[in-house]
Amino acid sequence: MRLESKKSAARAGGVVFGLLAAAGTAHADFALNMTPGVSSVSREVYGLHMLLLWICTAIGVLVFSAIIYSVIKFRRSKGAVAAQFHHNTTVEIVWTVIPMLILISIAVPATKVLVVMEDTSNSDLSIKVTGYQWRWGYEYLDEGISFISSLDRQSDLARQRNPVIKPREVENYLLEVDNPVVVPVGKKIRFLLTSNDVIHSWWVPALGWKRDAIPGYINELWTRIEEPGIYRGQCAELCGRDHAFMPIVVKAVPEDEYRAWVEEQKARMAPGRQEPAQAANPAPASQPQQALPPAAAAAQDVVAEPTLAELMQLGEQAYLTNCASCHQADGTGMPPMFPALKGSPVVAGDIDAHLEVVLRGVPGTAMVSFAHLSDAELAAIVTYKRNAWGNDTGELIRPADVRAAR
Numbered sequence: 315m316r317l318e319s320k321k322s323a324a325r326a327g328g329v330v331f332g333l334l335a336a337a338g339t340a341h342a343d344f345a346l347n348m349t350p351g352v353s354s355v356s357r358e359v360y361g362l363h364m365l366l367l368w369i370c371t372a373i374g375v376l377v378f379s380a381i382i383y384s385v386i387k388f389r390r391s392k393g394a395v396a397a398q399f400h401h402n403t404t405v406e407i408v409w410t411v412i413p414m415l416i417l418i419s420i421a422v423p424a425t426k427v428l429v430v431m432e433d434t435s436n437s438d439l440s441i442k443v444t445g446y447q448w449r450w451g452y453e454y455l456d457e458g459i460s461f462i463s464s465l466d467r468q469s470d471l472a473r474q475r476n477p478v479i480k481p482r483e484v485e486n487y488l489l490e491v492d493n494p495v496v497v498p499v500g501k502k503i504r505f506l507l508t509s510n511d512v513i514h515s516w517w518v519p520a521l522g523w524k525r526d527a528i529p530g531y532i533n534e535l536w537t538r539i540e541e542p543g544i545y546r547g548q549c550a551e552l553c554g555r556d557h558a559f560m561p562i563v564v565k566a567v568p569e570d571e572y573r574a575w576v577e578e579q580k581a582r583m584a585p586g587r588q589e590p591a592q593a594a595n596p597a598p599a600s601q602p603q604q605a606l607p608p609a610a611a612a613a614q615d616v617v618a619e620p621t622l623a624e625l626m627q628l629g630e631q632a633y634l635t636n637c638a639s640c641h642q643a644d645g646t647g648m649p650p651m652f653p654a655l656k657g658s659p660v661v662a663g664d665i666d667a668h669l670e671v672v673l674r675g676v677p678g679t680a681m682v683s684f685a686h687l688s689d690a691e692l693a694a695i696v697t698y699k700r701n702a703w704g705n706d707t708g709e710l711i712r713p714a715d716v717r718a719a720r
């Protein structure tokens with residue numbers, strides 16, 4: 315009996331030390347811990363997390379040491395007899411005051427960090443982030459730039475069991491987008507988070523926070539990224555079928571590089587320009603980035619009368635990015651949820667009515683307005699739909715027509 319309990323105590327001790335040792339090795343490559351992140355706030359959040367971790371560890375060690383010591387030292391087989399007193403004022407004061415002090419020592423730094431996180435005043439730029447099922451929309455309020463950021467094509471094909479592209483072979487599988495959010499380093503960036511349909515949550519671990527994007531509601535937070543780099547995140551609120559396929563990519567660049575990007579985007583947004591939104595993404599080598607020096611930008615204006623072939627090419631890209639997740643790449647949709655566009659009477663019918671659906675959406679359905687796309691993109695998409703998959707109407711719609719219909 316005595317031997318037994320000694321043995322099991324030794325075994326329990328072995329398990330505890332084994333766990334500690336395992337935690338130690340895991341800690342060495344930081345596989346288990348939170349990331350310190352790349353912003354002042356994320357570092358403060360990390361500091362708070364470490365403080366709490368050590369406070370909890372100290373409490374855990376003290377409490378478990380006391381329990382283990384008592385269990386071994388005062389066991390019945392050694393003749394221990396339990397004391398029978400009740401009520402001890404000293405003990406009661408001690409076990410009230412000590413936890414109080416511990417809680418205060420946690421609450422004070424935690425409140426400080428929370429106050430800093432909530433203070434969005436004096437920001438240098440504001441970006442409105444809108445969650446859609448299942449992509450993110452970004453609007454640079456000071457610059458008048460807006461775009462939609464969707465899962466990149468490679469990941470999208472791979473996740474749909476494409477026979478050629480395998481998930482393992484896609485770099486940053488499910489963590490890459492077509493249009494990343496480009497931001498300047500060292501600037502205070504205010505994010506205004508909202509949603510167009512259901513609750514989403516915008517989460518980039520390196521920034522140290524995540525915040526819900528709620529329809530009809532605006533949540534604010536801010537960041538100041540200190541190191542240039544590409545930071546990836548995901549929607550963190552279960553938001554429907556493709557919740558796992560709406561990643562976030564934040565690209566932090568030096569100020570001058572950011573200005574250049576802003577100019578490029580403004581050129582794309584300007585009426586009559588033919589730039590597809592894809593130009594924002596430097597990642598896929600198959601889509602060479604189109605730099606837009608002033609001369610080139612001027613040249614873009616000439617393409618106010620694009621040919622059917624040009625529109626079809628642009629349109630296919632823009633369609634795959636913006637529409638294929640619901641209506642499918644081959645236009646067959648997923649009836650009854652998402653109607654087929656191949657052979658659709660709307661698509662083959664009156665151009666204005668067709669354009670109306672895309673520009674205004676169908677209220678109360680997943681078919682949202684796509685008015686945030688540029689005139690050129692919309693003209694290309696509509697032209698593409700009217701001529702792809704056997705919808706051979708031969709009709710073409712120009713950016714100017716879209717402009718007029720807005």
Ligand SMILES: [Cu+2]
Nearest residue numbers: 514515549553
């Ligand atoms: Cu979501």
